[in-house]
Amino acid sequence: MEKLKKYVSVKDEDHFYHQGAVELLIFNFLLILTILTIWLFKNHRFRFLHETGGAMLYGLVMGLIIRYVTKSPDVESGTVYECEKLKSGPSTLLINITNQVYEYQYKREISHHNVNGHQGNAMLQKMTFDPSIFFNILLPPIIFHAGYSLKKRHFFRNLGSILTYAFLGTAISCIVIGLIMYGFVKAMVHIGQLKPWEFHFTDCLFFGSLMSATDPVTVLAIFHELNVDTDLYTLLFGESVLNDAVAIVLTHSISIYSPKENPNAFDAAAFFQSVGNFLGIFAGSFAMGSSYAVVTALISFMHLTKFTKLCEFPMLETGLFFLLSWSAFLSAEAAGLTGIVAVLFCGVTQAHYTYNNLSADSKMRTKQLFEFMNFLAENVIFCYMGLALFTFQNHIFNPLFIFGALVAVFVARASNIYPLSFLLNLGRKQKIPRNFQHMMMFSGLRGAIAFALAIRDTGSQPKQMMFTTALLIVFSTVWVFGGGTTPMLTWLQIRVGVDPDEDLKAKAASQSTSNLDKNTTKAESAWLFRIWYGFDHKYLKPLLTHAGPPLTSTLPEWCSPVARLLTSPSAYGDQLKDGDTDYIINNDELTENYESSAHIPVPAQDSTASIQTTGKEDIQEGDLGLGGYKLQLQHTAGQPQKNSLA
């Protein structure tokens, strides 16, 4: 008896500690393969399959192998045990089996029709990891990195358009997909493929909101490699970053929307509650994220007489930066807000304020750390998507629904981009040309966020159908549109090989010649932005960073004691080169420091080095250090006048 027990405990221990090693090893293997493939592609300048497409492909093959090669059915799972004593599912359950007490942890609720699906093999179950891992571990570094590496100069130039596409566009997209899907669902009910009570209009809207998160990572990587027109790049990047945040909050709000009576009828109270929810969650998450960043900026800025500054200890600085940014995510989650949105705005704010206070070493450390985490997380997600097609056990392939979704996604993208571009062009000095609109339409790829939102809930049959459909749409868009980006650029005659700094100067010059007063520059940005910029430049930047004019000169006279206390000694030195002569150029300061210090860790005052910028930006945007490549599409690059915005 004693011996037997010992044996059992050893066996259990072995099972316990090697648990997960094989599965993680499979992921490592897939990632290693992906990296080697990227290396191969980079060597052959092969742009028809992006690394994420490759990762997905490897995942697919591995999923196929796991599915059909390993077959070890777990007999016990699949049997449902009755428990009359319990009223609801407790978080832990102690069960006495043949005189041994085992502890079981609550995993999830499953609907009755899925019980048989559980009779699959154990390996498949192990490879299917917890969806919360996507939200809590894999997405935050990706989103933070997007915020942290945002090219603010170009972003703010196009702020209005980006916000329009992100907020209004996503809402349009969500509603259009929802309506089209509702039509298809009605048709499916009509031909008997679906029961009427299974799929409500809110479910269609839910699907619409999750399918509205675009993720043109493939397209952006190619844009970046080819130095496509910066405005197009910024519009697309800015839209995709903000649109993720909007789609996530929208999905959450729709899942909360519960009309009192008939779920298909419109309930105004519930609707406005959802809208309020959306705004509340978005604003709350925004506030949470930026306040953590402000705290980080304040700590790293702290300059007490008795203290060595934190930037003397790069490791502590990096650690604090990392932990506070992660805390922004966690606090938002813990407070019932959306962590992803918080971490996005935390990233933007960190780049805007904290980055200025960091030591040169920490600037590099943080950039490289987040770049690396982004790279790994992105490839893990795409590998997993490939795997999920075969390892996920409850797929429901419904051809009509899939077809409907494909149609809906394209119609929705079109009714997002074209009408909004038309409206925006009414107000913009620099119009968004037709070919840019086509390219944006073409770049409506779906990726990580749509997948993560879809896998979050796969408990019921409609949700499983949505998940399968979302997965297939991700596959097809990434492979077809991702692969078709380069031909499409050629076909649409979009400028490539643009130096972003030269471009900006050229545009600014052409504007100032046509219209000499400052109003042109201002007209580009909304009035709200100008007020914000002034406030930021005069008060926030001096308070939180070493940049900007000293507070003593910006604050009113009677505040001068406070101002002197809060102003960093180094700020006085900057006073000469400062002034409010040109919003855009001042706005560039951070970005330029950023870029040059990413390349060379030493001082960064060479704002004239426009020739080097291409090489620098390669590193900044995390394209794996692909520096000095010749452009393949020289003939398109040869027609800059034709396609330029001026």
Place this chain on the structure above:
Amino acid sequence: MEKLKKYVSVKDEDHFYHQGAVELLIFNFLLILTILTIWLFKNHRFRFLHETGGAMLYGLVMGLIIRYVTKSPDVESGTVYECEKLKSGPSTLLINITNQVYEYQYKREISHHNVNGHQGNAMLQKMTFDPSIFFNILLPPIIFHAGYSLKKRHFFRNLGSILTYAFLGTAISCIVIGLIMYGFVKAMVHIGQLKPWEFHFTDCLFFGSLMSATDPVTVLAIFHELNVDTDLYTLLFGESVLNDAVAIVLTHSISIYSPKENPNAFDAAAFFQSVGNFLGIFAGSFAMGSSYAVVTALISFMHLTKFTKLCEFPMLETGLFFLLSWSAFLSAEAAGLTGIVAVLFCGVTQAHYTYNNLSADSKMRTKQLFEFMNFLAENVIFCYMGLALFTFQNHIFNPLFIFGALVAVFVARASNIYPLSFLLNLGRKQKIPRNFQHMMMFSGLRGAIAFALAIRDTGSQPKQMMFTTALLIVFSTVWVFGGGTTPMLTWLQIRVGVDPDEDLKAKAASQSTSNLDKNTTKAESAWLFRIWYGFDHKYLKPLLTHAGPPLTSTLPEWCSPVARLLTSPSAYGDQLKDGDTDYIINNDELTENYESSAHIPVPAQDSTASIQTTGKEDIQEGDLGLGGYKLQLQHTAGQPQKNSLA
């Protein structure tokens, strides 16, 4: 019904996705506090409480708060449900509760007397995380970093002594602790505190093996800060690194040891099986770890004509390096070996070969990445140790056992250090002086590994008693001995403020004057090491790195076509400066490149800059960039002749 279900699913979802956020936030908060404290300490040059001690203290306070402030007993847990239909515990369990199927996942087996302990509050349970997280996530980066940052030059000078302390010393320590504890256990049985069948001699040995893992991280940090004599540093660091590996494998072997008949009697067959197991697992893990590193070296060395070298893409290179090193750990775990040992030797081999092939950028990236992961993981473990004192639910405090363990730990450390030092001094040219021995005796702190090994199995009462005792010993040694390091150094009159390079040269010079032939240098190292060194220098290094003589000159004539193919073009250039005139100096090449490139990312040929080395090494050893501090113990530093080894 429909609405209710929706409500339930939303509620569940919320519960599900915010799960873990609060707990992680608490950890983040503790880590942020720790970092701020370190900053404060660094500013005040306060060395009586090391950061790990601080982390533990904060954990303790937080544990106290969680324990006594949050009280929300989970009613359901604590009740044991009967299940007659099952024969053994399946990995997943589907349970039908009021017509809803819930999925439960197997967590662990618990013994009957612990069932009531589960009636604690839910927060405590959540804060107690899975012990496998220590082994699979937190320990590997710490151990890898130790291997990767090993100062090989000094390490190889003292290889024999380090191996003796690590292998023989750990075995002695394990047996001595085991025997003393067995005495105490007998006494406890005698006075009725323990039932005789609860605690066998193998359990005592198990306790002995886990308590044999020393972790002088606190002491080493102070040594490094004060630039204590390099030989002492190396002996202690080398011993602690290898001794962890030995202790882990030893614990595993002892847990497998199961004598056929009476568990207290000696069973020769089972004993030799355990010894075989130990050797097999150790050798297997070693082979696994180093072969992954060799693969990494080969990939990063690959230089095909059509290919850009991998080092052109620093991100890919870093990614591959990281993934392959982690794969070494996972493969060893999956193969039933010890991942920690594999990852240690993987780190050593990576530093020896792969590091030479990396681009300057990747050298820095990998160093900083692992340094950062090490920093975080170490502080998380120490925070958690503090927390565990109050949040762990099944502590068994037995004063006699704790007292016995304290006595045993000291006696064991003494019978490890003093006899072995005596034996080693018989063979060593440079004797280990008395004060070094006392310092090594004093530095027998217990830390992360002992804790991780103890928390691995807390299923039975004896194991819980061991866990509680191990935790208290970690606390007391870290606080008392960690805090007492600086006074102890002064009291023992150990040299501080030693420049490692100067030191080595001085020692080499004093030797070469006393004995002019090369044999002195060789006599220091074992013959085995010399053979290995020759082989490594002539064949492995040229094959795997760009360093060393070209293979064409080292391989026999008839191999020349193969040799030409395998030799890197840059190797021919190195031929001039190469030769086998001095083993030690050649051996330094890597270390010096390593140090200088850690500081300045650009070329690293300045092997003469001995004055700068102190600053460089600060960064290399990851002491958070604490560079230019004045030494506080100048009066000890003023007596170098008295305590020097010569």
